[in-house]
Amino acid sequence: MTHFIVLVLALFIGVVAGLRTFTAPAVMAWAAALHWINLDGTWVQWLSHPVTVAVLTLLALGEFVTDQLPSTPNRTVPVQFIARIVAGGFAGAVLGTAWNYTWTSLGAAIIGAVIGTLGGFAARQRLVAANGGKDLPIALLEDGVAVLGGLAIAVLTSVV
Template structure:
């Protein structure tokens, strides 16, 4: 895979992390377990372990639930923003590692997380306003985009 494609996939998994922080690590863990991304002999090979995949999947599902709670703070607060950056950087580094671009993947993942966090916030804010202030349908749409996007990026690591 070319350097540009690896960085694009790392950027896109970062966008997923910006939407839902745990969706990106769960997606790359599933990709590793399914051998869509080969991490054998790397620092990230532990992601392919079924326990890791299970824990990250549970965390991702938990995040989908907590996002719907009225007291959940804005994703732009440091308490929510920083974990998205870490998650995006981590997931991007994992993708980069499979092709020898760990640090490039990390950087692209962080940039993607910034784009996903800020872009996702603005898109959701505007769509909720157009939807008469009803947040739940838009939040569920965003959940679907994050999950589907994570699966798509993970799958693309195996076919591109």
């Protein structure tokens, strides 16, 4: 896979983390477990272990639930923002490791996480306003975009 394609996919997996923090690492864990990416002998080979996949999947599912709660802080507060950058960077580095582009993929994914966090926040605000203030349908739409986008990226890593 060319360096450019890996960087684009890393940028997009970062965007996914910007939308939903744990979805991007969970998707990369599933990609590794399903052998869509080869992480054998790398610093992150543990990601494909069934326990890791299960934990990250449960964290992602838990995030889908907690995102709907009115007490959940805004994604742009420092703790939430930093978590999305870290998760996105990690997922991008994992993706890049499969093709020996760890560091540049890390950088691309961090940029993607910032774009996903800020862009996702702005888009959600606009869509909720356009939807008469009803947040739940927009939150569920965002969940779907994150999951389907993450899966599309994982599938592309296996076929490109």
